[in-house]
Amino acid sequence: MSNSIPEIEDCPMMLCVGTNMTECHPIIALRVKKAVRKGAKLFVVDPRKIPLAELADGHLQIQLGSDVALFNAMAKVIIDEDLHDKEYVEQRTEGFEELKKHLESFTLEYAEEISGVPKDLIRECAIEYGSAERAGIYYTLGITEHICGVSNVQSLCNLALITGNLGKRSAGVNPLRGQNNIQGAGDAGALPNNYPGFQDVTSAENREKFEKAWGVPLDPDKGITKITALDHAVDGRLKAMWICGENTLVTDPDVKHTTKALESLDFFVVQDMFLTDTAQKAHVVFPAAAFTEVDGFFTNSDRRIQRIRKASDPPGEAKPDWWIIAEVAKRMESGVHFEYDSSREVFDELASVSPIYAGLDYDRIDSGELHWPVPDHDHPGTPVLHEGEFINGKGKLQLLDYVPPSENPDDEYPFYLTTGRRLPTYHTNTMTGRSEGFRILVPNEWLEIHPRDAEKLGFEDGDWARISSRRGDVTTRIAITRTSPVGTVFMSFAFPEETLTNNITNPDVDPITETPEFKVAAVAVERIDAPAGFSAEPALREGSGRDLPSHG
């Protein structure tokens, strides 16, 4: 996030895009609710009638994957109405005239046709955003899990740049991270193109710095992404893999492909708390300690580095992740330093090689008040990024085109399928699924379908259905709800043992980030008799299931 979470409550205009915040980030949603109570404007852009939309001044219920068309049209309105921040555009951005020209074809009529949002509403939202003194954009996977994920984000950045909303309090462009430490893992260098602190591996200067720090020559080429890595496993270029704490088999699109990839490996190591589906394929499984059993850090969505602390003992011989990796490394006899006594020493080393963590140690992150970059020990942290200037000089306005989803409904597969998360489940449920209470709340998977579509197909609430795509099929129950629009059905992926949603999702990826298009696939839905072997729970619990999205 360019800005910190607490700032949200003073934001007078919030544009929430593709984020089911009340379920996925309930405590961030609290700040949004507070801002609304203080009189802020709220516009929600989401194909589904999510609970946040009930609080909004406007809900732009867009067609899946039409974001760029919509945001380009909004940018055009802002420029046409002369609401852009001329001084900021002049001093801090480049490419404005080109953008203005590029946007000529993105008329309100065009955007309405592509996105399905009434043009008056698009205009209203653009004018509110453009005229607010400070305006913040908040988004999650709804924006990035598309083949055009990067364009989607850039089209939002364009809006923030032309209105001068990057680099000031209670504004900005703010991706809300799903996993608790996904930010921290990237910060620490677990990326194929960056050393710790987002230092490019292809820069000779950076490489020399790390060669000096670690005392060995390093590879000058950037690595492949994990999506490509799975392909390389299938074609035999990749022989060994080490996966820490991820249930890849369940989280990745197209399970058949992932299974094949993992089964092709000569040597496969998994490190986890549980014998997950993925771990069952491994040659070696290391038992990992839980977060309550170790010291360490998590970096959250707003770049805040916080301490976690050991409170309980690991079961049996489970060990902290850092310890396990160091022990393997020592036995490789590479001569590289891997003698650490504590996680504190590991953190200190990270801080010594990463400029954005340079001013940090366990004492300084004790109260969790600091946001990176923290370049030195006296630095107060950076809750607001890009104040004064951008790291790379000027903010470049991007000329973006609308690219339709790679898979669209046709006669054979007439529905759009989109996926997401439900409040009491987390990711693939390896953690929440072990809590009895959560099983009661959300006993199993279900497919949400609009009443009109249900009627057409002759479905009653709770009926069984087979959902198939070009890649495979899954079986689940039906919940009739107006949450998703006509023609679009919705599922989560929390119950892999019964319903492996990623059997049917779309593996096409964004060409830049290689993030798969989880959010859009074309599927067919047909009624079937109740299958054997599924849990006897009804699809939805009385009085709450269907409306679950509105209150958990």
Added chain:
Amino acid sequence: MTDTMKMQLDGQEVSFTEGETVLEVARREGTFVPTLCWDERLDPYGSCRLCVVEVEGRRIPASSCTLEAEEGMVVRTGSDKLRKMQSTLVEMVLSENPGDECPRCRDIGTCEVHELAEQFDVGRERFLGAISNASKEDSNPFLLRDYDRCISCFRCVRICAEVEGDYAITMTGRGWNKGIATAFGGPLMGSECTLCGQCIYTCPTGALADKKMVGQGSIPGKVEETRSICPYCGTGCSINLHARDGKMIGVTPALDGPVNEGALCVKGQFGFDFVNSNDRLTMPLVRKEGQLTPVSWDEALDYTAQRFKSIRAEHGPKAFYAIASGRAPGEGAYMLQKFTRAVMNSNQVDNCSRA
């Protein structure tokens, strides 16, 4: 100027800043002022009257939690008269909360009401019989509701609205029938309730409690609290982990958490069973004759290192790939990328952010 404002507290001159309440000033000065309807996360409410203080120039004592400090104000706490009022109030409250059978005190740890009863050394005899309200049944998996023990401080209603923004419960009725109910009087699971559990942690009695903690109070051993961060999403809410003899028993929100300011959602509050789950892995496993077989650490580590070495020797650095967790602590991610880069000699490392 704000920092020069002064008032008198029990004969001592103390300074305060504009907007501070007398209760806040007193607590800051370490003066004992009992409270019941007050919670630092909530707007002051002033219903229980337990926090009364005497203010010079006023005929009747005032509730200090709603009273803003003023320049030159002269305040006295804890006079005999005040203590008598307070102990009567505690006694009345106690009449609705028979101590001998308070499930909260028995199973979880002393509730605020019974702590106060101890401090004021009062029993429940005088008001016995005046138990109000009902409704014990609630099928939700997390929250114990026993409104017999409700003392109408409305902390639950207020935390639900003010802190969680859920507005799931409201006040109903009057007098002895006064109580808390969901919007339509039904069970929580059919209401707007998100089961975030924050109402149970503000409740000063045994009216609302954590079903999971039931039974915990009777186990001997000291409960240690350790500050940590919720692992369920990128928000980063601060929590306190409660453990006894090295075993997790529960979680409470950290009231001064910089992100959550004392709020949590259902996952952060109740999602910790996995830690104690009996299918946790406890030993390294190595596949032998097709079966994953428990082995010693040495065997698993040696075998792994030897396999990685031979694969690198035979197929080069790019035959290896590592994926770091986006959920585990960052030290592990740092180590895994260092291992990949410095030991395996490639940049073939990623985290799970792409999928």
